Amino acid sequence: MTLGFVMLVHTAFDRAEQVARYFASHGCPVAIHVDGKVPPRRFRAFRDRFRTEPRIVFASRTRVEWGTWSIVQATQAASERLVEGFPDLRHVFLASGSCLPLRPVGELVAYLDANPETDFIESVTTDHVTWTIDGLEEERFTLRFPFSWRRQRRMFNACVKLQRRLGLTRRIPDGIVPHLGSQWWCLTRRTLHSILNAPDRKATDAYFAGVWIPDESYFQSLARRYSTTIESRSLTLSKFDIHGKPHVFYDDHLPLLQRSDCFVARKVWPRADALYRTFLDDNRPVAKRTEPNPGRIDRVFSKANERRASGRAGLYSQARFPLAPHGSVLTCARYNVFCGLDDLYEEFDGWLDRHLGGSVHGHLYAPERAEFADGARIAAGCLSDSATLRDYRPTQFLTNLLWSTRGQRQSFFFGPRDNQEVAGLLVHDPNATLVVVSGAWAVPMFLSGQPIEEIKVEVARLQRIELDFLRTFRNPGVAARIHHWPLADFVAQPVEKLQNVVDEINGAGPRRLTDLPQMRDLRGFTDFLQRLRNGGVQPKVIGDVALFPDFADAGRKAP
Amino acid sequence: MGLISSYRMRLRRRYWRLRALRRQRQLTTVRDRTRTIAPGAILVASTMRNERMRLPYFLDYYRRLGAEHFLIIDNDSQDGTPDYLQAQPDVSLWTTKASYAGSAYGVDWLNWVLRQNAHRHWCLTVDVDEFLVYPFCDTRPLRALTDWLDAGQVRSFGAMLLDMYPKGPIGRRAYREGEDPIGIASWFDAGNYMIERNPLYGNLWIQGGVRARRFFGNDPWKAPALNKVPLVRWHRDYVYVSSTHALLPRGLNFTYDPAGGEKTTGLLLHAKFVSTFLDRAQEEAGRAEHYRNAAEYEAYAEGLDAETDLWCRASERFVNWKQLELMGLMSKGNWA
Numbered sequence: 001m002t003l004g005f006v007m008l009v010h011t012a013f014d015r016a017e018q019v020a021r022y023f024a025s026h027g028c029p030v031a032i033h034v035d036g037k038v039p040p041r042r043f044r045a046f047r048d049r050f051r052t053e054p055r056i057v058f059a060s061r062t063r064v065e066w067g068t069w070s071i072v073q074a075t076q077a078a079s080e081r082l083v084e085g086f087p088d089l090r091h092v093f094l095a096s097g098s099c100l101p102l103r104p105v106g107e108l109v110a111y112l113d114a115n116p117e118t119d120f121i122e123s124v125t126t127d128h129v130t131w132t133i134d135g136l137e138e139e140r141f142t143l144r145f146p147f148s149w150r151r152q153r154r155m156f157n158a159c160v161k162l163q164r165r166l167g168l169t170r171r172i173p174d175g176i177v178p179h180l181g182s183q184w185w186c187l188t189r190r191t192l193h194s195i196l197n198a199p200d201r202k203a204t205d206a207y208f209a210g211v212w213i214p215d216e217s218y219f220q221s222l223a224r225r226y227s228t229t230i231e232s233r234s235l236t237l238s239k240f241d242i243h244g245k246p247h248v249f250y251d252d253h254l255p256l257l258q259r260s261d262c263f264v265a266r267k268v269w270p271r272a273d274a275l276y277r278t279f280l281d282d283n284r285p286v287a288k289r290t291e292p293n294p295g296r297i298d299r300v301f302s303k304a305n306e307r308r309a310s311g312r313a314g315l316y317s318q319a320r321f322p323l324a325p326h327g328s329v330l331t332c333a334r335y336n337v338f339c340g341l342d343d344l345y346e347e348f349d350g351w352l353d354r355h356l357g358g359s360v361h362g363h364l365y366a367p368e369r370a371e372f373a374d375g376a377r378i379a380a381g382c383l384s385d386s387a388t389l390r391d392y393r394p395t396q397f398l399t400n401l402l403w404s405t406r407g408q409r410q411s412f413f414f415g416p417r418d419n420q421e422v423a424g425l426l427v428h429d430p431n432a433t434l435v436v437v438s439g440a441w442a443v444p445m446f447l448s449g450q451p452i453e454e455i456k457v458e459v460a461r462l463q464r465i466e467l468d469f470l471r472t473f474r475n476p477g478v479a480a481r482i483h484h485w486p487l488a489d490f491v492a493q494p495v496e497k498l499q500n501v502v503d504e505i506n507g508a509g510p511r512r513l514t515d516l517p518q519m520r521d522l523r524g525f526t527d528f529l530q531r532l533r534n535g536g537v538q539p540k541v542i543g544d545v546a547l548f549p550d551f552a553d554a555g556r557k558a559p
Numbered sequence: 560m561g562l563i564s565s566y567r568m569r570l571r572r573r574y575w576r577l578r579a580l581r582r583q584r585q586l587t588t589v590r591d592r593t594r595t596i597a598p599g600a601i602l603v604a605s606t607m608r609n610e611r612m613r614l615p616y617f618l619d620y621y622r623r624l625g626a627e628h629f630l631i632i633d634n635d636s637q638d639g640t641p642d643y644l645q646a647q648p649d650v651s652l653w654t655t656k657a658s659y660a661g662s663a664y665g666v667d668w669l670n671w672v673l674r675q676n677a678h679r680h681w682c683l684t685v686d687v688d689e690f691l692v693y694p695f696c697d698t699r700p701l702r703a704l705t706d707w708l709d710a711g712q713v714r715s716f717g718a719m720l721l722d723m724y725p726k727g728p729i730g731r732r733a734y735r736e737g738e739d740p741i742g743i744a745s746w747f748d749a750g751n752y753m754i755e756r757n758p759l760y761g762n763l764w765i766q767g768g769v770r771a772r773r774f775f776g777n778d779p780w781k782a783p784a785l786n787k788v789p790l791v792r793w794h795r796d797y798v799y800v801s802s803t804h805a806l807l808p809r810g811l812n813f814t815y816d817p818a819g820g821e822k823t824t825g826l827l828l829h830a831k832f833v834s835t836f837l838d839r840a841q842e843e844a845g846r847a848e849h850y851r852n853a854a855e856y857e858a859y860a861e862g863l864d865a866e867t868d869l870w871c872r873a874s875e876r877f878v879n880w881k882q883l884e885l886m887g888l889m890s891k892g893n894w895a
Contacts, residue, residue: 241893245710252698269703300895308893311821316754318719318786319824319890321763323756323817381750382873384772392779393753403887404750 002090003028003109006078008071009097010035010064012270013046016097022280024055026105029089031082032056033074036063057085067149069209071183072218080196083189090116093186098267099236100249100275104282108235108263112186119191119227122181122234123220140212141178142169149212173200173207181220184236184266187227194226195219237262237294239301242309247301251275256300262292314431316399330429331402336411336505337426337433340440340487343415345517355502355513358409364401365394365418380404387419394421402431415441416465427472432480435501438466439487439542443520446528452535459537466541486543491522522548572807575670575798582667585657586632589641592651593628593676600627601701602682602793604673606665608634610687612835614643615737617687622649624691625700626683630676632668634659651676659848663801670798677793681705684789684803685827690741691718691789692880693825694891707894709792715806716790717814718825721747721888722768723877724832730865733834740830746874747828748772749886752785760805762786762812769832769869774859783855787827788814823892826883837865 005023007030009016020030034043043061050056059078064070075094082092091112101108112118126137143163147155163169172178187195198204204222208214223230237260239247246267249257251274257265258278268275278284311320314332322328336356342348353360362371370385372378377385381404383397384390390397402410414426426432441462445455473482483501490497499513526548529539539545596602603626610617618629633641633654644652653672655662662668673682683691683701693704693716708716723744725732732743752767765786766779775782787803791811798807805812816822840859843849849856875886883889 243711243893247895248707248710250695250699250703252695269706271700271702304891304893304895307821307891308816309820311816311819311890312887315821315887317752317815317821317824317887317890318717318754318763318765319815319821319892320819320887321754321756321815321817322819328819378871378873380873382748382769382772382871383751384776386776389751389771389776389779393755396753400750400752 002088003105003112004082004086004089004092005030006075006082006092006094007032007097007099008035008064008074008078008095009033009046010038012097013042015268015270015276017046017049018276018280019095019097019100020050020056021053022101023105024053026282027055028105028109029055029057029082029086031059031078031085033059033078034061035074036061057081065148067213067215069211069214071215072208075215075219076196079192083193083196089189091186091188092192093235093264094184095236095264096184096266098270099184099264100266100268100279101264102237102257102260102262102279106282111263115229115231117188118229118231119185119187119223120231120233120235121185121187121220121223121227123179123223123230123232124181126178126180137180138178139164140180140217141172143212144168144170144210145212170207170210173203175200175225176204176207176221177224178217179220179224180217181232182234182236182238183215184234184238184264185219185223186235187219187223191223191227195222198222198226235262235292236264236266237292237297238266239297241301242305247304249275253297254278256297260292260294260297261290262294314399314403316396316403329431330425331399331431332406333402333410334431334433335402335409336435337414338411338435339414340437341435342413343440343443343520344437344487344490345519348517349413351515351517352411354515356409356411356505358411359405361410361412363415363418364398364412365390365414365420365422367417367419370397371413391419391421394419395425398422398425416462416469417441420465420469423469423472427475427478427480427482430479433501433505434480434482434484436470436482436484437487437490438470438484439463439539440490441466442487442528442539442542443522443525446522446525447520452531456532456535456537459532463537463539463541470541486541488543488545488547491519492547494519568807568809571800572796572798575666575800575807576674576796578663578667579670579674579798582657582662583671585655585662586653586668586671587655589633589652589654590645590650592649593630595649596628596676596680598679600680601625601705602628602630602677602680604630604669604677604682604684605687606632606634606659606669607636607640607687608659609636609638609640611636611638611640611643612734612736613687613740614640616739618647618650619737620690621683621685624696625702630672630682632665632672634665664849666799666802673793673797673799674795678795680793681708682791682793684791684799688740688830689720689789689827690830691825691827692883692889693718694823694880694884694889694894696825696880704894705790705792714792714794715788715811715814716825717822718787718789718827719752719765719888720768720785720787720829721826721883722770722785722829722831723747724769724869724874726868726870726874728866728868729832729863730834730837740833741828741877743833744830745877746870747877749873749875749888752888753779756817757805760800760807760812761809762788762805763815764804770855772871773869774855774863781855788812789827790825821890821892823894824889826889828877832869834865837863 005028009032023030047058059081062070062074064074147159149156208218241247249265249268251272313329349360359373361373364370369387370390372385381400383401526545603621629650631644631650631652635656641654644650724746725744726746748768752765755764757764763786764784766782771779771782784804788806789803800807840856843856884891
């Protein structure tokens with residue numbers, strides 16, 4: 001009989017009984033503390049179940065409130081009861097009623113036999129703590145906490161703020177170096193005895209009674225004072241979520257827990273029948289044992305915490321609906337938006353398809369319908385090409401499309417004829433690459449050969465829309481990668497510019513573009529602009545007309 | 560939320576409670592077994608009309624998840640629904656011949672029954688064609704979820720409606736009693752949902768899915784709302800204000816994270832589009848007892864017959880909750 005357990009119980013009495021009996025039947029005495037909030041009748045009924053079990057004893061009860069001194073008092077009371085009742089123990093293990101041994105208790109005893117002088121208690125200085133909530137680390141020990149964090153959160157926060165402002169601090173008693181760590185420990189009897197029988201215990205207790213969450217610091221700090229060998233880790237596997245409450249283990253965690261090789265896990269759902277059945281059966285086939293290795297479980301739970309805290313970028317759903325997403329990633333994947341190039345080149349979409357791959361859509365925001373790649377009427381995720389449905393929530397149309405095509409590069413065309421409501425998203429989204437040749441929308445109008453009188457209203461309208469769009473490029477918070485050239489600048493040196501764009505999207509490579517798309521015939525375009533001017537429409541987005549190569553003489557420019 | 564707005568919400572809540580109190584007179588108790596409800600039991604509440612055929616599977620589905628008692632309001636069924644329900648040992652039954660529309664589409668009746676019987680119980684309010692799926696539902700009973708919500712002091716659990724449909728004409732395969740309707744209507748739209756925050760109640764207003772795609776392409780704002788908060792740790796002061804889409808007090812509607820994280824949520828697989836629906840659509844369109852004078856049903860009656868195929872090439876076939884979680888339709892949140 002070298003190992004004894006202290007067990008703190010407040011609920012799920014049947015499971016606590018089951019585990020306590022398991023320990024006792026393997027020769028390990030158990031001292032149980034039942035929360036003072038449990039009605040006396042229930043407590044007596046529970047205690048009476050162990051009448052014939054001499055190895056299970058009960059400590060006097062304290063009303064335990066989370067995060068307060070009372071939980072340390074409860075631990076002290078049960079520890080004293082255990083150490084007094086069973087003087088030949090060498091190690092004392094602190095457990096709760098929802099702890100479950102994952103390895104036969106005999107293995108734990110053997111492990112402790114091999115480390116007879118070691119205290120297993122996670123105990124780190126406040127500089128090294130990463131897990132606390134609310135950022136209170138050092139200040140747990142130097143401020144006062146008269147209000148409950150759970151029930152009087154506002155007062156709690158105000159009180160902390162006030163003390164910070166006034167610079168009020170408590171003095172840490174001599175001989176105590178604040179350390180923090182998991183509440184669940186396994187101490188040698190000697191260390192525990194020293195802590196419980198210290199000559200200055202009264203003063204120490206009085207100090208810690210005012211510390212916030214003393215159950216994570218009382219034994220952790222005092223063990224440093226008395227222990228000869230500290231192994232700073234807990235033998236209890238216990239994970240916390242971002243709200244500071246422990247993760248719970250269920251039947252489906254069985255394989256994960258089996259592989260962890262940890263000695264004890266907390267906390268287990270009381271109705272996880274398979275876990276209790278499996279792990280309390282010492283006759284189960286024995287796997288090859290190694291040192292406790294909670295790595296895999298760590299990953300599962302840290303992933304869960306990450307999902308709760310930051311979620312999947314670009315997902316808009318019933319679970320995640322960021323209300324002020326500016327300054328963050330708005331979509332789930334990189335995508336490319338081309339403005340004007342399809343007006344300037346023949347079959348530019350086919351060319352893009354060859355060079356970029358993925359899906360190259362037409363004008364997704366065209367007034368008639370969403371022009372999905374390959375003329376599809378329905379896109380991934382059952383997105384309809386109906387313009388009405390799309391324009392009902394235009395930005396979500398894009399975030400939906402990108403979400404449903406994760407892992408597949410998406411490119412589409414956009415222009416002043418299209419629904420502009422999505423423009424804000426495009427410009428503010430770090431995932432967007434915008435390639436804009438402004439004024440290129442005039443090319444098809446020029447080629448249509450219609451009289452200026454008939455088109456000048458439309459030209460003015462499109463120009464106004466594009467000007468608004470271009471203006472947003474100078475907004476604060478622009479995050480997209482924007483390549484913008486006025487038509488005249490672009491046409492002067494198109495090859496280099498296209499090369500840059502393709503390199504940026506595909507990553508720079510040694511390959512130079514050889515098969516450039518066919519530029520539309522711009523002979524007479526400068527004339528067209530002059531006629532527009534004469535008709536009263538001043539072209540503002542096309543750039544410096546003087547830059548245009550003289551198409552009249554050179555004929556169609558060989559690209 | 561200022562004081563004035565809080566006060567307005569309080570008045571509004573009282574208004575709904577008063578409505579429930581008035582409509583209570585419309586309800587006749589047929590079978591009251593509520594005394595057998597154990598403390599902490601998980602309840603299921605539902606309003607229905609002529610659902611005899613769907614009942615056996617519905618009751619079994621929720622019994623398997625761990626529902627312990629059903630609170631059911633029958634709205635003038637003619638097909639033996641009340642007789643069947645009376646014979647079930649875990650059903651308490653009320654009946655009414657009054658107007659469904661007049662009781663805010665059953666909300667008043669439900670609010671009354673919940674107030675009387677669901678105080679301090681986790682209660683799942685669903686229709687007979689809605690099947691709750693939540694993270695780990697294949698390995699963890701409903702109790703595991705509610706215990707976990709309790710531990711985190713969370714009072715409500717969101718589950719969006721996911722409209723399911725068969726591949727091929729709806730009328731091709733007749734639904735047989737006791738059969739899993741999701742086995743027939745096993746396809747869904749995965750990524751065409753449109754979301755907006757409702758500033759009044761703080762809940763999300765979600766539309767989309769197959770119904771928006773097929774029946775409301777021309778006036779999407781009329782498409783049915785899909786957001787729901789079906790699972791609530793009920794308190795006698797709570798009220799549903801518009802079907803199970805929103806509750807008061809408003810805090811219960813925050814089942815999503817507005818700051819970028821994901822909250823644990825589930826889905827209600829909505830097995831509406833099976834063969835039994837066809838006759839219903841005609842009848843309900845005539846009765847005009849549904850939301851917006853059954854405009855939804857009129858749209859179906861016009862655009863839907865036995866030959867209608869709602870399936871398209873981008874439709875996804877339902878496999879399990881993990882698939883829905885990966886697609887982002889629901890989330891494990893920090894439950895692991």
